[in-house]
Amino acid sequence: MLALTSPRQLLRRRMPQKPCFTGRAFNLVSANFISVPLIVEYHRPESLAEAVELLQQPDHVALAGGTVVNADRNRSQLVAVDLQSLGLDVVSREASRVQFGAMCRLSEVEKQCSGDLLAEAARRELPSTLRTVGTVGGTVAAGGGESLMLAALMASGASVRTVNGGEVSVERYVSAPSELIVGVDVNAEGAWTIEHTGRTPMDTPIVAVVGRRSEDGITLALTGVGTQPVVARSLDDIKQLIPIDDFRGSSEYRHHLSVTLGERVLGDLS
Known part of the structure; x- marks a missing residue:
């Protein structure tokens, strides 16, 4: 047989x-x-x-x-x-002040901050399937230079809570990572806008400028110009940048985009 x-x-x-x-x-x-x-x-x-x-x-x-x-x-x-068994996925909110546990998923940021810059940046950060996996703390720890979520946190003046009780701005932490992140705190309020240029509408932007207006003025954060997003508070700050150079765009091209997009964001928020 x-x-x-x-x-x-x-x-x-x-x-x-x-x-x-x-x-x-x-x-x-x-x-x-x-x-x-x-x-x-x-x-x-x-x-x-x-x-x-x-x-x-x-x-x-x-x-x-x-x-x-x-x-x-x-x-x-x-x-x-x-880190998923440490209870670091809790989100608490009081008025506009939001405290994200480090393990809070980006999909949860969309829900908690609907209509705000943080929700829009979280939506654009990753495809829908990965937004249920990616976390706020992981985004900060990675310090990606093309991360819109990280740029939105920087523009919003977010701060990091570390395992030993320390607190430092996201901008400072990204430039000099130190202790394990246990939470990220941010004010989700104030007018905002995002301007970007990419090869296609759904592509990761070559350069993006994220802006937030608060009581202290307008804060911008730029992606695609360095190994981490760069914070700027005026057009002069942007003009002094020397962006990175790679196959998607020369330093000169990225500088041109930064100035052009920065002008648009400042115009929208002024």
């Missing part, structure tokens, strides 16, 4: 079956991978003290939403310290 066997059944017979995780600190099996996996060990601490202790060890990285760590293919042999 001829026994019919599917290709999937043959594959299962030939490939050794090994558990993906072992023990409390899961070890990711590298067998059957052509290249070494990005993350080779995984921890999920139950307390902030345990998380801090783990993160002091070499090659241990905080895993918030994972949209940045998992996308970085230039690094490997990392040990992930998952």
